[in-house]
Amino acid sequence: MLHRPTARRSRRATALVALTLTATALAPAAADAAKTPKRIVAFSPFIANTLATLNVKPVAVGSPIGGSYKLSSKLRGVPRLTLSHPKGANLEDLITLKPDLVLSSPNWRQGTKDIKARKITVIDGWDPQRLATVVPDVEKIAKRVGKVSAGAKLVKKIRADVKKAKKGITAHPRVLLVLGVGNSTSAFMPSTWGGDMIKQAGGELLTDGLKGQSLAGASGGFAPLSDEEVLARNPDVIIAVPHGAPSSIAQTTKNLANRAGWKNTTAARNGRVYVSDPDTLLQASVDPGAVIAKIRREYLKN
Structure with a gap:
């Protein structure tokens, strides 16, 4: 008889400990749920x-x-x-x-x-x-x-x-990736999304010696690029990306596709000057595999 109250107290204590442990375990989860943003x-x-x-x-x-x-x-x-x-x-x-x-x-x-x-x-x-x-x-x-x-x-x-x-890359063409804003052009540097995508797809990005500057919110990502500089680097492939106000995109695209200062490059002579949509190479994608595949298929052909 003397042992029964002790046993009951023991069982109550055990249950209390279990409840405390359960509450403790649930507390972080509840806190995390409360912190999950709704808007x-x-x-x-x-x-x-x-x-x-x-x-x-x-x-x-x-x-x-x-x-x-x-x-x-x-x-x-x-x-x-x-x-x-x-x-x-x-x-x-x-x-x-x-x-x-x-x-x-x-x-x-x-x-x-x-x-x-x-x-x-x-x-x-x-x-x-x-x-x-x-x-x-x-x-x-x-x-x-x-x-x-x-x-x-x-x-x-x-x-x-x-x-x-990225499987089965067989060639590494020399590439200039160019941002076109009006009549001005800039080279994508390796630190940009587009520059990195070209390298991931097997292209050799021709930016050695260029000095990146801030442009369109990107710090140090683009380097001013003259037609003379493009000709001196003589890329195998030129990929141009139009950018600017919606009303100017069509004209910028036309200017890039027929830029007279590029006509003596290997890229132009071989018909390998391409104009890309801005979505693919200016902004990061949650499907980078598709971006790399598109660059290889449509531009690098490697």
């Missing part, structure tokens, strides 16, 4: 498309002036937020969306301080500039929005597609 604004196409692939619908997607970027069909109907250099979104327009998280980009970093001053959480470092940071950035985004499992599946697909796209 996300995505400034870049990469971030917006990553969210769409993870089945997360942002309340708005950035629309840079002069941009013509491909967005997932899952983002159809999502409001567009106009972005302009150097700071990105108009603060008043952004505030009306009541975001609890803004996923920005290094291209719009000048505006980060102003957004934070309005007590809005903003992250501007998860928009990759090179292939090597695509997977880490996808993983960070997936974790932040509570989609770790879906993020892992996406990462697996990205790695497999890139490996397949």
Whole structure:
């Protein structure tokens, strides 16, 4: 009889410990769930498309002036937020969306301080500039929005597609990747998304000796390029990317396709001057394998 109360107290203590341990284990999960953002604004196409692939619908997607970027069909109907250099979104327009998280980009970093001053959480470092940071950035985004499992599946697909796209490279043509704005031209440096994609696809990027400068929000990513410089480097392939206001793109494209100063290059003589759409080489893609495959198939032919 003397042992029964002790046994009951022991059982109660055990149950209490179990409940405490369960509550402790659930606390971080509950806290994480509470922190999962509900109203996300995505400034870049990469971030917006990553969210769409993870089945997360942002309340708005950035629309840079002069941009013509491909967005997932899952983002159809999502409001567009106009972005302009150097700071990105108009603060008043952004505030009306009541975001609890803004996923920005290094291209719009000048505006980060102003957004934070309005007590809005903003992250501007998860928009990759090179292939090597695509997977880490996808993983960070997936974790932040509570989609770790879906993020892992996406990462697996990205790695497999890139490996397949790079298989069997047999030639390494010498390439100049050129940004055209009006009549001005600049070379994509290796630090840019487009420059890195050319290298990943097997091209030799002809930028040695060029000095990159900031352009369109990209720090040090582009180097001024004269026709004389293009002729001196004499690339096997020239890939030109038109950029600017929508009203000027058609004329810029025409100028690049028929640029007289390039006619004596090996590329022009062999009919290997190409004009790309800006979406493929100016902005990071959540499907880099498809980008590499397109460059190899349409431009490098390697």
